[in-house]
Amino acid sequence: MSALYILIPVAVGLVGFAIWVFLWSVNNGQYDDLDSPAHSILFDDEDPQHKAGVAEADDKDEPRG
Template sequence: MSAIYILIPIAVVLVGFAIWLFVWAVDNGQYDDLDSPAHSILFDDEDPQHKAGVAEADKNGDKDEPRA
């Protein structure tokens, strides 16, 4: 029975912290746009290393044709 005197205040503090954390996340815009990250995986990024490799291959005359 004496454990309840310790557990109830701990539970109240944890619930209060969870509510504060949720309010903080909403105020900072964490839940504003949930669709863009899901769609961003569908589009390729412009990778500078890939562009540099393609430019170097074009400069050296490398083609996409298989070599015999």
């Protein structure tokens, strides 16, 4: 029973710390843009316009011959 007097305040303190860390991360913009980092791996670092492959796709649309 005496262990509860220690474990309950420790658990409440851990929950309070977790909530504080979550609110800190939200306020500092950690969750603002979740999609761009996932898509950035698909683009060349050397192509600032991110239009890699556009010329090749345009050439395929034109009839050959």
